[in-house]
Amino acid sequence: MVRIRVLVVDDHRIFAESLAAALAAEPDVDVSAAGSGPAALRCLERAAGENRRYDVLLVDADLGGRPPGGRPAAPGRQGGEEGPADGISLLPGVRSAHPGVRIVVLAERDDPRRAAAALQAGACGWVAKDCSLSRLLTVVRGVLREETHLPPALLTGVLRELTATRRHRTESERLVESLTPREREVLRCMVAGLGRKAVAEHLFLSPHTVRTHMQNVLGKLGVHSTLAAVALARRAGVGPVDLVR
Missing domain, CATH: 1.10.10.10 (Winged helix-like DNA-binding domain superfamily/Winged helix DNA-binding domain)
Structure with a gap:
């Protein structure tokens, strides 16, 4: 049996441990968890050095961020390490250092602009954090087949954002030329x-x-x-x- 190595990156300890436990119950999934961007990068480097690379990263979109309203992070969120501003800003570094890893962003809410930014940064999927385990497993297995997964309700908004970004890039390129x-x-x-x-x-x-x-x-x-x-x-x-x- 081919096993899938998954790394959950989320600084909400209760959520990360619960998700990791649920995934670990699958016979073909090996799962670990990291509580911050720097910790995730260390896990990836260590695994690569031991020739047991991760296949999929599940990254919290709001990793290291603050909840709406600017209030301090709720108890249970790990701190003490300086890392990326959010989970999406972690992606380019991961893609550059570990191009074989597939990245899926876990989000508390649908946001076409951030989902488009995640895809441009190297993500293969955007999934609601409250989706079913079967849905998450479908996405995990799908991205390993080079598929891209987005909630249907986000497709139109994401395409609009990507088109606008390309238009702005084309204009910027013309000016630089x-x-x-x-x-x-x-x-x-x-x-x-x-x-x-x-x-x-x-x-x-x-x-x-x-x-x-x-x-x-x-x-x-x-x-x-x-x-x-x-x-x-x-x-x-x-x-x-x-x-x-």
Whole structure:
């Protein structure tokens, strides 16, 4: 029998332990639990080093976050470790370091925008935390067959979000293409978080020249701040400059 190795990542201890116990009752499922993003990454690294990699990650969408209203997390949620802002922000790092792992996001509520963000970050599924065990197992087995699973009620909203994101990305790419090669280098330095003086040192330019380039970049991109320029650059797929020489 081929066994499925599942890692539950949820900082609500009672929920995580209950879900893990329910999954462990299945004859073909081996399950572990992690209470935070950093703990999950350690589990993945340790398992990979021992050649017993996980197949599926079940990640709480609100991992490490606060409940509605900004109140402190309820008792039973583990703290003390600095991790991602939420479960979705954990996904890119997992996909980069462990591309063979399938990720399913567990959510307390349907949210087309966050579900679309999860898919773009590498998730294969979005499932309600109160769904039945049989439904969850269907999704777990489905993503291992390269399927993508979303609640039917979310499909239209998610497609709309993905279409809008693609439209914004296309516009951002067009604006970035209007930059000169030197202006693109400056933009990549901005994406890396370098200030004017650091950009000048990295590109062997005078601070005055860098200031002029930065002003040109903001003008051509149609934005009024470095933060806005960096956000647009990231939408266009512009990465940070390599600072290692």
